[in-house]
Amino acid sequence: MLMLLPVPLLAAALPAAFAGGGTRRWFGGRGESQRAEAQAAKDAAASAFYELDTAQRDLRISIETITAVDSSPAARGAVDDFAALGRRIDEASHTYITAVDAHDLDRDDLEPSVASRARSELTTAREELVRVKAELDRFAQGLGPLLGSAETQLARLAPAVERARQALLGASNALDAVRASGLRADDLAARLAALAPELTKLNQGAGRHGVTETLQRADRVLRDAEAVRSEADKLPERAAEIDHRLVSLRTRAQALTTRAGSVEPVLSELRRRFSAACWQDLQPVPEQAAVNVRQAEEKLKEAAQARDEQRWADATSRLSTVRALLNATDEAVSAAGERLHRLDDVAKDPQQEIQRTRFAVRDAQRLAMDGRSTPDPRHARPLDDAVARLDRAVAALDGRHPDYWHFLTETEAVRRTAARVVSEIREERGAGA
Structure with a gap:
């Protein structure tokens, strides 16, 4: 049975019905x-x-x-x-x-x-x-440039640390191989041990020591470890080279002892045939040669001892001293024989030396005049002086006991002057071109 509500109640119920049972106010x-x-x-x-x-x-x-x-x-x-x-x-x-x-x-x-x-x-x-x-x-x-640089360094960090670790491992392995061959390599071992604290800091990371410092440490460890490894790899070869040099220099010292014995007869010949000025500077050669050879032999013994004790740097230093002593002795001994030979040649025919020197001066003079009506005084003056010097040297040969050694030193000086002028002219013309 349908019941009809009063209109006011229906009107009051409608908002609630449309509101879905809520209380929202209707705007x-x-x-x-x-x-x-x-x-x-x-x-x-x-x-x-x-x-x-x-x-x-x-x-x-x-x-x-x-x-x-x-x-x-x-x-x-x-x-x-x-x-x-x-x-x-x-x-x-x-x-x-x-x-x-x-x-x-x-x-x-x-x-x-x-x-x-x-x-x-x-x-x-x-x-x-x-x-x-x-x-x-x-x-x-x-921030682009700053960030790019920072990211680049961070990208380098892990590979740099790993390279340093691998370099240390390589150095350690190389050192083990050297020791297995019977070489102690104590100095290399000490250098490698000194890198241990650096490896500890690398393992602690950039968070503790900073990126820049860690990168620098990694580069330093890499460089030092690779140097140790390289030296360890070369150590057997270095030991063999020192052994070879010891034998070679001993043989050379013995040969120079024999050669030094020939200096006195050469000096005797020089004294007999030429004026004192030609040989006086060679008088100390026999005694000095003997002294040098004795010193070389002592240094060879020291080098051999250093080699036995595997003090490679000391052995190399001693061998360098031996070589210098023997070189000086070789030059002095050779100078005596060369002096006699040159004096013999000039005494027999000084004209060959004279013509050789005059040709050098004339060649320089022709170059100085090339393309000019008069030579440059900077070139002409030393060449004129050289000609006068040569003439004086030639004139000195007319004496009863010519100083042939002085003559030879003078002609050499004249040729050096001519060569210097030629060099200067060519440099100037080359610069002008």
């Missing part, structure tokens, strides 16, 4: 539109806040990357600028959070004026977040 179209606009402003502000927060987090990682590697004024300045930006971000975020907390857009009794004010405040907060985000983006772009 009409404009109220809901303002709520929607406020909600859209809130969503846009939230998106801007999220983007800014994400960008700040990413940039903080970049700053931490830079500070881990770089302590330059530019890097410190970037840290300060990022801190200032952080304060701007905090201010903009506070404005946004305050606006969100101030307005509950889901309230049933939200007034249109309140929704409008919320939309305005949230829009302002979003605009500020966007401005700060733009500042952050510009700052991030400016």
Whole structure:
């Protein structure tokens, strides 16, 4: 049986029915539109806040990357600028959070004026977040060079440390191989042991010692370990070379002892046939040769002892001294025989030496006159002096006991002068070309 309710009660029940049992107040179209606009402003502000927060987090990682590697004024300045930006971000975020907390857009009794004010405040907060985000983006772009350099160093870090470790392992293995062959290599072992504290610091990592210092340490350990390994690899060859040099220099010392014995007969011949000026400077040669050979033999014994004790640097040093002594002795002994030979030749026919020297001077004179009507005084004067010097040397041969050695030294000096002038002329003309 249908019952008809009074009209006032029906009218009162309709809003509740359409409201689904809730208590939301019914605005009409404009109220809901303002709520929607406020909600859209809130969503846009939230998106801007999220983007800014994400960008700040990413940039903080970049700053931490830079500070881990770089302590330059530019890097410190970037840290300060990022801190200032952080304060701007905090201010903009506070404005946004305050606006969100101030307005509950889901309230049933939200007034249109309140929704409008919320939309305005949230829009302002979003605009500020966007401005700060733009500042952050510009700052991030400016960090490019610093960040690139820092990332490059960080990328080098792990491979550099690993290379240093492998170099130490290689040096240790090379040292073990050398010792197995019977060579002690104590100095190399000490150098390798000195790298142990450096390896400990490498293992402690860049977090404790810094990226730059760790990279430098890794490079230093790599260089030193490779040097130890290289020397260890060469040590057997070095020992064999020292053994060979010991035998070779002993043989040479013995040969020079025999050759030094021939100097006295040569001096006797020089004294018999030529003036004192031709041989006086050679008088000390026999005694000095004997002294040098004795010293060389003593150094050879010291070198042999150093070799037996595997003091390689000392052995090499002693052998270098022996070689220098024997070279000096060889030159002095050879000089006596060469002196006699040259004096013999010039005494028999001085004209060959004279013509050789005159040709050198004339050749220089022709070059000095080439393309000129008169020679340059810088070239003519030394050549004229050389001609006069040669004439005096030739004239000195007319005496009863000519000093042939003086004659030979004079002709050599004249040829050196001519050669120097020729060299100067060619350099000047080459520069002019």
